[in-house]
Amino acid sequence: MRNNIGRRIAGAAMVVGLLSAGAPVLAAPAFADSTTGTTQAQDAQGIPSFSDLLRGVEVDWAESHWNWTAWNDSTPVAFGADQEKYQCAEYVARALAAAGLVPGLGPDDSQDAYFNYTAPNGKTYDLLLIGDLPQYHNLYDYLMDSGLGTDIGDHPEDARPGDVVVTYAGPGVTKSHTGLVATAADGSNEPTVDAHNRARLHYGYHFYAPSHLVRIEPLGLLTGFLPSGTQLAAPKTAMQKLAVTPRATAPQAPTAPALPTVGRQDPAGPQV
Numbered sequence: 713m714r715n716n717i718g719r720r721i722a723g724a725a726m727v728v729g730l731l732s733a734g735a736p737v738l739a740a741p742a743f744a745d746s747t748t749g750t751t752q753a754q755d756a757q758g759i760p761s762f763s764d765l766l767r768g769v770e771v772d773w774a775e776s777h778w779n780w781t782a783w784n785d786s787t788p789v790a791f792g793a794d795q796e797k798y799q800c801a802e803y804v805a806r807a808l809a810a811a812g813l814v815p816g817l818g819p820d821d822s823q824d825a826y827f828n829y830t831a832p833n834g835k836t837y838d839l840l841l842i843g844d845l846p847q848y849h850n851l852y853d854y855l856m857d858s859g860l861g862t863d864i865g866d867h868p869e870d871a872r873p874g875d876v877v878v879t880y881a882g883p884g885v886t887k888s889h890t891g892l893v894a895t896a897a898d899g900s901n902e903p904t905v906d907a908h909n910r911a912r913l914h915y916g917y918h919f920y921a922p923s924h925l926v927r928i929e930p931l932g933l934l935t936g937f938l939p940s941g942t943q944l945a946a947p948k949t950a951m952q953k954l955a956v957t958p959r960a961t962a963p964q965a966p967t968a969p970a971l972p973t974v975g976r977q978d979p980a981g982p983q984v
Contacts, residue, residue: 767930770808782797783802800889801890803908804892815937831857835853835857844882857936858937875927
């Protein structure tokens, strides 16, 4: 387990507190830069940024759960073994929740809570799903709608620990798999990925091709899920760095019919 875990958990609690406070004006942390992830002062001191700390919580959690049999069963499976009761999207979603990046949801909540997660924007998401099924808002939709994720395409050179990889190997080049970046590219070494539902720890990024990298910016939640009309209060220099752009809330889709939550399979089945 990495150092500074206590600071990372405290940072996650701060994000959740800001999102759940319901105040008409939220103060954006002046020390965070959503573009570079650091301030000049932090660069000089070598101190991890607020966003880095939260992404670190994701990775710490993923590293300790990569080979679990099920979300509530820590019995280890072998590297590369199927995890039919604990698939890829659920694993990534729980890692995000461990860092406080799924407001109102914890990493140890039931599968049903992930299957029927109602976000602050009023939409219901199936966080057990990455595949494209029109009747569901899947994990990818949550990342985009919340402001938490930005799809930057197939750019492994830009991968950071805690970012999300989405594979497009489903029918018609649709989403079929997802994992969490564990380590960034280092010299001749490509980024590595932790994933289910074949248990993988530090598996090479290229094994997930064709893929897109979703950049995770925890502070995106401060704008993505803000109620309409809410203003951010911050010093001018910090506001310029945050480059806040209000996001429109999409209309709520009809509730999808219930399906069993245990043992559900993405359309393309187990991946790599």
